[in-house]
Amino acid sequence: MYIKQLELTNFKSFGGTTVIPLLPGFTVISGPNGSGKSNLLDALLFALGLAGSKGMRAERLPDLVNHSQTRRGHSVIETRVTVTFALDAETEWRVTRRLRVTKQGTYTSTYAVNDQPCTLNELHDQLQAFCIYPQGYNVVLQGDVTSIISMNAKARREIIDELAGVADFDRKIAQAREKLDTVKERAERFRIVEQELIQQRDRLQRDRLHAEKYQALRLELQEQEQWLLVRQWQAHEAQKVQLQAQIQTLQKEQAERQAQLQQKAREIEAATVTLEQLNQEVKALGEEAYLRLQAALADLHAQERQCQRQQTSYQQQQAQLAEQLQQRQAQYHSQRLQQQQLAQELEQQQGDRPPLVTAVATSQATLDALRQQAQELNTAAQAWFQEHSQRRQRIDALIHELEPSRSELSRLQERSQQLRQRQGELHQAATSLEAQQLELQDGLTKAAAAVQQEEQQLQTLAQQLATAQQQLSLTEETYQRLEREQRQKQRELDQLEARQQAVQESQGSFAARLILSADLPGVFGLVAQLGQVEPRYQLALEIAAGARLGNIVVADDSVAAAAIAILKRERAGRATFLPLNKMARPKTLPLISLAGCIDYALNLVTFEPQYAPIFAYVFGSTLVFESLEAARLYLGQYRMVTLEGDLLEPSGAMTGGSYSRTNTLRFGQGVTPQESAEVQQVRDRLGELERLLDCLIQERTQKQGRVNELSQALSEARQSHRDRQRQWEQLQQQQQHLNRQQADLARQQQHLSQELTAAETELAHLEARLPELEAELAAERLTLNALEANPSHQQWQQLQEQLQAQEKIHADHVAALQAVDQALGDRHRQLEQLGRDLKQTEQEIQRLRQAQQETLCQQQALDQTLGDLATQIQSTQTALRELDARLGHLKGDRDRQDYQLRQQQKDYQQLEWQYQKASDTLTTLQAQLQEFSTIEAPPLPQPWPEVPANLSLSDIQQQCQALEKQLRAMEPVNMLAIQEFEETQGRLNELQEKLAVLEAERTEILLRIENFTTLRHQSFREAFDAVNANFQTIFATLSEGDGYLQLETPEDPFAGGLNLVAHPKGKPVQRLASMSGGEKSLTALSFIFALQRYRPSPFYAFDEVDMFLDGANVERLAKMIQQQSQEAQFIVVSLRRPMIEAAQRTIGVTQARGQHTQVIGLDLTAHH
Secondary structure, three states: OEEEEEEEEEEOOEEEEEEEEOOOOEEEEEOOOOOOHHHHHHHHHHHHOOOOOHHHOOOOHHHHEOHHHHHOOOOEEEEEEEEEEEOOOOOEEEEEEEEEEEOOOOEEEEEEEOOEEEOHHHHHHHHHHOOOOOOOOOEEOHHHHHHHHHOOHHHHHHHHHHHHOHHHHHHHHHHHHHHHHHHHHHHHHHHHHHHHHHHHHHHHHHHHHHHHHHHHHHHHHHHHHHHHHHHHHHHHHHHHHHHHHHHHHHHHHHHHHHHHHHHHHHHHHHHHHHHHHHHHHHHHHOOHHHHHHHHHHHHHHHHHHHHHHHHHHHHHHHHHHHHHHHHHHHHHHHHHHHHHHHHHHHHHHHHHHHHHHHHHHHHHHHHHHHHHHHHHHHHHOHHHHHHHHHHHHHHHHHHHHHHHHHHHHHHHHHHHHHHHHHHHHHHHHHHHHHHHHHHHHHHHHHHHHHHHHHHHHHHHHHHHHHHHHHHHHHHHHHHHHHHHHHHHHHHHHHHHHHHHHHHHHHHOHHHHHHHHOOOOOOEEEEHHHOOEOOHHHHHHHHHHHHHHHHOEEEOOHHHHHHHHHHHHHHOOOOOOEEEOOOOOOOOOOOOOOOOOEEEEOHHHOEOOHHHHHHHHHHHOOOEEEOOHHHHHOOOOOOOEEEOOOOEEOOOOOEEOOOOOOOOOOOOOOOOOOOOOHHHHHHHHHHHHHHHHHHHHHHHHHHHHHHHHHHHHHHHHHHHHHHHHHHHHHHHHHHHHHHHHHHHHHHHHHHHHHHHHHHHHHHHHHHHHHHHHHHHHHHHHHHHHHHHHOOHHHHHHHHHHHHHHHHHHHHHHHHHHHHHHHHHHHHHHHHHHHHHHHHHHHHHHHHHHHHHHHHHHHHHHHHHHHHHHHHHHHHHHHHHHHHHHHHHHHHHHHHHHHHHHHHHHHHHHHHHHHHHHHHHHHHHHHHHHHHHHOOOOOOOOOOOOOOOOOOOOHHHHHHHHHHHHHHHHHHOOOOOOHHHHHHHHHHHHHHHHHHHHHHHHHHHHHHHHHHHHHHHHHHHHHHHHHHHHHHHHHHHHHHHOOEEEEEEOOOOOHHHOOEEEEEEOOOOOOEEHHHOOHHHHHHHHHHHHHHHHHHOOOOEEEEEOOOOOOOHHHHHHHHHHHHHHOOOOEEEEEOOOHHHHHHOOEEEEEEEOOOOOEEEEEEEOOOOO
């Protein structure tokens, strides 16, 4: 897409209608100053609605109409601009804007797209579809470069905001916040109602529980009283019977214990004697010998284990040596047998050689004699031999020609039969392949349909997975961003709380809060808590009281001492305590009447009478005045304070100025710190972040599960698709294989037909030629037989046969003799090698036997050592066992006897204590039985109620007393509270369900806002990174230096601005503000190009953007535009020669004095 034509009618300096055709690529508009060249770009802005009148260098839109139209005095004048875009080779898209101006100065402006009227917004929507943006940089005027240079960093960052679509996210966030406010307002209304219902429910619940408990207690009390009567009488009777039984039992037990004590005394005496005897025996035997034997035995065992390990090593070594010796002996025996066999073979072959030598000499003599006879006959039979040779050669030639022909005839006959049979087989194979091809084609069609269906399914799953991963990534990034914000807010809250705590500690409120929270008896509170004042006097009285407002009022000095001890123990600072029992009683203040004086400060405070000494100490005789002017009249006479907080001392000192109430004690308030709005806001945000993070964790888990599920489904679908694709490819390969087979069959059939035709032709030729050859061969053979019937020939032939036979015999004898000589040499060499091997094997056997003998001697010595050790160990163990048996038996007897003695003594003491205790108990029980016998039975209820067996008399009495006390304390009781509670609880449950829905909706809206915020940051970051990369590349090209975009606050881009940092070649790194004019223009142009490259458009127009650049920079800029023009259309207004030379075409603009602007085009490609 590009601008194909620009048509101007009465627009600015263009009178009448001017049509300017444009082409793709790089076009420069040039002309003298004031000729109207920039008006062409103004026309573009005007027609496309990309700028207002100020942007087109006019005060008002009517100023855009050509002045000649204004001077003609028409009632209505108009200007019109039409921009025609070429969408492709045949399609055009046309935008027209018409401005009509009346004589009164009013005007109307209309737009049309393809001659159809439209609004400006509709036009912009269609332009955006073609990547032409109203806020973009399609048309860069002279002021645009300057504005980038002069704008502040925040405005420069807002350019990236616009590119990234931040405004759309801001609008969505604002809409969501409006909805959030609505939900919050509804929730707050419901919360108010909920609190009222909760209070009502709690009150009714207390009343209901009170009534139910009261009723249950009344019933329980009646039942407990009946139980009490029954249990009292039962207890009386049971105690009486129990006392009697206990007395009898104790008497029997006392007699038994007396007998047991006597028996135990005798046993203890006998056990003591036995134990003393055993101790003497153990001491006499001793334990030192036992320990010496154990140490010697352990040493012997260690030596035995060492010898056993050596014995095992020797046994293994002996076995290895025996195995090696056996192998070497077997090898030696095998080598000896091989040596004997070779010697026998050598002796036999040496015996075979003399007859062979004699046979060779004899056959050579016979051969020489036969050769001499053949030489003599050869001269006589030369003529006959020549004829015979000719006949034989002819016969051989005929046979040579006839035999192949016969073979060829048989071969051709057989080949013809094979070819006919092969033709039938190929025909059957072709029929079978056609059937397979049809079946395979059907399978291919089905497989292709299945593959296409699975590809669509794969695409759907991939899209779903990408969407799910994108949502998961958004959730994860939102979670991380909120987590970072939570940490930041927590640090901010910690700092605020630490600052607030430091202020409180500096003011002493921390110590006061610790004392007040310690629940120390006798602490009444701070001075500030114990008095009330009117608001108009509050500042004055707080100034007058000063730090004494934070003093702690206590009952007496002992409470103050205890509190001071607490502060010391906790290291919580210092505090001033005012004990009521030690404070002086207040004096009566004299009446006073001074101009401007309101009253004594003490009289303006309301407090309980018991605190009068406290406030008298705090304020003394301080006077409160209306103003500083009134109080100055009495400076030096009284202690005075004004309503504005100015303090005047009797010494003449004056204190005043501005006053901050932050973090100070005030009348009617305690030391509990009131959180500032900032702290509360941070705390609320932390709570909100915690809820959002919990929701995001759940959402992330769900989305991760969804991603895993889709990933699994996609993996399975891909595997299925690969299997299906592989099946389809296999079917295609089978089809290709069948096609190749069919082509091969066709070629084979054609080749067979040609070969069969050639074979039949050659067969016919041979069948005609063979009888002629056979007749000629028979005639030649008859002639040869006649020649061979000659006696001379027969003699020569016999001699030749003898000669050939003799030559063969001689050759056989010579070959046999050579074979025997060769075998004799081989046997000699083998025997020599075997001798060397036997010698080496004998040496190895001798070495192994010697090593075996040495190992055997060492093993025998070790066996002797082991035997000696075993004897010593056995004797030591025997002695140790005997000693151990004797000593162990005695020790066991002694220990058992000692234990039995201690146990008997313990039993005796226990029996003695039991006997004494039982005597005391028996005396007491006899007295109680006498007392119980005198008590009469009380009146009992009939029938008796069933009393739980686990309840004693004292338990029932305590329960009755407790129930009576509870009933008295609970009166009066509201019995209607039960029904009212159920109704209120139902309303509350319904309201809480609505609140839960609203809270879920609020959380969902907050999550939506946070996701929008995350997308907003993502979009900005993507746009910034892309523009930054483009800027670095473009700036490096234009300036031969390096530069980059820098955010003032990278962690929160929207809180700061954007700076252009450049490093021109040969200069230090500079910010935009510290550059020269040309460097600023070059940097700003690099920024504009970076923006254009991020959001490309079909055309760009520049208005003298090179005016502040030198020739070299203009040349680089022109080259950059030339490169960019390959992707988009560039229309540049310029007066600089490098720019004009780099363009593909130039439009010249001129204007004669008093005339309209005229244009002319020049194609520069031919000149280039």
